[in-house]
Amino acid sequence: MDLKTLTLSDRVSDAVALLAGKHTVRCPEPGCRVSVRYRAVTPAEAKRLTDVATDHTRH
Numbered sequence: 001m002d003l004k005t006l007t008l009s010d011r012v013s014d015a016v017a018l019l020a021g022k023h024t025v026r027c028p029e030p031g032c033r034v035s036v037r038y039r040a041v042t043p044a045e046a047k048r049l050t051d052v053a054t055d056h057t058r059h
Contacts, residue, residue: 005030025053034059 006014006026014024022039023046036053038046052058 025050027053027056027059029056032056032059 017024017037020039022037024035024037027034034053034056036049038049041049
């Protein structure tokens with residue numbers, strides 16, 4: 001998802017989550033509102049969650 005298409009509340013929410021040590025991954029498909037937020041996971045789980053979030057056919 002392009003940064004220009006995120007609402008102000010989405011951007012603030014992502015910034016607050018980042019300050020709390022969480023990572024947010026959003027689907028890059030235009031118009032798709034799916035996002036995954038994670039914290040304190042293994043690298044393998046982080047990759048799996050990123051793959052789920054970025055593969056529009058899986059959600």
